[in-house]
Amino acid sequence: GDSVTQMEGPVTLSEEAFLTINCTYTATGYPSLFWYVQYPGEGLQLLLKATKADDKGSNKGFEATYRKETTSFHLEKGSVQVSDSAVYFCALSDRQTNAGKSTFGDGTTLTVKP
């Protein structure tokens, strides 16, 4: 079945540092890939997504490129802020096999220190 493997955390960075959170996936079909962010005590927020190979999703300075050859969707940000501290989930959804059903990675907790 489908699966998502996410870089283990927690990750602690200083403000303005470069961020990478690795994400790789296994899917039998042609999935869409997502990054979600969850702030303490809150629900999920879609951060960015990519629906096909070589697509780049971007939002709020975060980027991730859908790499089919390496089955990866790594999240990057050039300069993190304290307000980026949250839990980040990589996820996939295969529209062709089960529209809307999402498979999540384990989540990576990011703490940014001033």
Add this chain to the structure above:
Amino acid sequence: GAVVSQHPSWVICKSGTSVKIECRSLDFQATTMFWYRQFPKQSLMLMATSNEGSKATYEQGVEKDKFLINHASLTLSTLTVTSAHPEDSSFYICSAADNSGNTIYFGEGSWLTVV
């Protein structure tokens, strides 16, 4: 844009009672909705797929008699936690894809605490 709304956001109930959580698609019809559960500091795990007009499909290890799902209309799915116990305390969240299947919307989530 399309929104999925969940209610209630927070609920506290006594052990042994039942609690119902609603998931509504506000701008689109959803023949399929999904229910997830998230324990503290863990990821989201799919509990069941809610199918409009038919029985829900439960994931392995999820008790269908304990977590009753009803999807009686194209815009509403409900999850009822029956005879709740403290170990059922968790964050429950629903999702639905829009009619194109390209965009997935998550509800705000519901925090359940069983005391």
